[in-house]
Amino acid sequence: MTPPRRALALEIGAGATAVESGAGATAVEFGEAPSGDFVILAVPYSAVLDVVKQYGEKLAGKTLIDITNPIKSDLSGFLIPADSFGAGEIAKVAPSDAAIIKAFNTQNSSVLAVGPARGHPLDVFIAGDDAQAKASVSAFIESLGLRPMDTGPLTMARTLEHACMLWLGLMAHSVKHGNFSLGVSLPR
Numbered sequence: 083m084t085p086p087r088r089a090l091a092l093e094i095g096a097g098a099t100a101v102e103s104g105a106g107a108t109a110v111e112f113g114e115a116p117s118g119d120f121v122i123l124a125v126p127y128s129a130v131l132d133v134v135k136q137y138g139e140k141l142a143g144k145t146l147i148d149i150t151n152p153i154k155s156d157l158s159g160f161l162i163p164a165d166s167f168g169a170g171e172i173a174k175v176a177p178s179d180a181a182i183i184k185a186f187n188t189q190n191s192s193v194l195a196v197g198p199a200r201g202h203p204l205d206v207f208i209a210g211d212d213a214q215a216k217a218s219v220s221a222f223i224e225s226l227g228l229r230p231m232d233t234g235p236l237t238m239a240r241t242l243e244h245a246c247m248l249w250l251g252l253m254a255h256s257v258k259h260g261n262f263s264l265g266v267s268l269p270r
């Protein structure tokens with residue numbers, strides 16, 4: 083696996099995100115130039131397309147980690163047409179040589195902050211088309227004490243965005259709180 087790179091990440095958006103746990107991540111104010119290899123898109127989906135467009139070629143060659151969920155604020159559905167998905171829309175407006183990796187969108191930041199559940203690292207589902215970028219993001223995830231779980235190509239981001247809706251449905255109707263995590267159980 084590709085080792086984590088130094089100066090790993092720059093986070094656009096200073097809110098509570100899945101990755102505010104060090105590992106080289108630096109939050110910046112909107113408009114500041116990204117300096118790391120990864121750029122974590124930690125803004126609401128409703129803002130992310132404009133942000134990526136405005137950054138434009140400053141994002142060329144970067145790995146863009148899309149943690150957004152294109153879900154309506156009343157949770158009644160998605161903000162995008164049924165034949166599309168958020169990461170795909172980001173890919174359309176990003177520089178052509180930027181790699182888009184969906185990750186972290188199914189994990190609640192407060193759960194990540196608590197850390198491993200019963201000694202097992204929490205799962206971070208990822209999707210993307212660029213194998214090298216995916217390996218680097220996986221190494222980054224492992225460096226945070228988490229377990230990367232590759233779900234396939236970027237089109238799988240649609241499924242991961244729906245998985246967030248699954249998490250929200252479970253929170254509202256079954257679990258009744260947000261202190262839980264979606265993950266994979268493997269037989270020993």
Ligand SMILES: NC(=O)c1ccc[n+]([C@@H]2O[C@H](COP(=O)([O-])OP(=O)(O)OC[C@H]3O[C@@H](n4cnc5c(N)ncnc54)[C@H](OP(=O)(O)O)[C@@H]3O)[C@@H](O)[C@H]2O)c1
Binds near residue numbers: 096
């Ligand atoms: N929080 C979680 O547990 C969690 C889990 C999984 C995925 N996510 C995803 O992660 C992203 C960030 O979540 P969050 O909870 O941190 O959201 P948030 O607190 O609502 O917003 C994060 C940041 O986005 C900035 N922002 C908002 N609108 C902007 C705009 N038009 N242009 C530039 N920056 C803008 C905010 O800046 P200001 O403070 O200056 O407004 C804030 O720093 C979302 O897409 C969310 O779906 C969150």
